[in-house]
Amino acid sequence: MAFDKSMVIFFLIFMAFCRGVSMAAVYQVGDSAGWTSMGQVDYQEWAASKNFHVGDTLVFNYNNHFHNVKQATQQGFEACNATSPITTYTNGYDTVTLEKLGHIYFICGYPGHCEAGQKIDILVSSPTSSLSPPPSTQTSEPTEPSTASSLYFRYNLYWTLGVLLAFCLSGFAY
Numbered sequence: 001m002a003f004d005k006s007m008v009i010f011f012l013i014f015m016a017f018c019r020g021v022s023m024a025a026v027y028q029v030g031d032s033a034g035w036t037s038m039g040q041v042d043y044q045e046w047a048a049s050k051n052f053h054v055g056d057t058l059v060f061n062y063n064n065h066f067h068n069v070k071q072a073t074q075q076g077f078e079a080c081n082a083t084s085p086i087t088t089y090t091n092g093y094d095t096v097t098l099e100k101l102g103h104i105y106f107i108c109g110y111p112g113h114c115e116a117g118q119k120i121d122i123l124v125s126s127p128t129s130s131l132s133p134p135p136s137t138q139t140s141e142p143t144e145p146s147t148a149s150s151l152y153f154r155y156n157l158y159w160t161l162g163v164l165l166a167f168c169l170s171g172f173a174y
């Protein structure tokens with residue numbers, strides 16, 4: 001069973017790596033409308049329609065004569081207070097990589113823009129593994145598995161590895 005356990009661990013690392021490489025997404029905030037105060041985009045609705053994960057990238061596309069991007073605290077976000085931002089971006093085409101789980105808040109620092117709705121609350125969640133069966137439940141089963149079930153488990157593991165490998169490779173193809 002030790003061999004199987006090490007395989008499982010390898011597997012989880014492999015999967016995390018694979019997902020990290022092939023599943024990282026780039027989102028242009030507000031899609032084609034970009035980062036604007038003109039009311040074309042409901043940023044809360046936009047954010048709610050996405051699933052953000054660690055490693056994903058946000059792109060803020062805007063005219064930097066009229067807007068900027070300030071990463072705010074939750075209080076700053078709620079009060080539209082841009083006086084003490086965590087980070088300020090002013091390029092007009094700013095990319096922000098989501099580095100940790102939880103909420104990350106952005107507002108526009110120009111007067112009235114945040115109040116007009118140019119603010120966004122991004123919730124970064126951990127990826128849900130929809131493809132793999134949970135290997136931990138199998139390994140935590142009582143000891144003394146019969147030879148048959150052990151063989152079956154190992155066979156299953158290789159099969160799953162093959163499927164995942166194919167999945168990852170197909171991910172790279174896009």
Ligand SMILES: [Cu+2]
Pocket residue numbers: 036037066067068108109110113114118
């Ligand atoms: Cu603005």
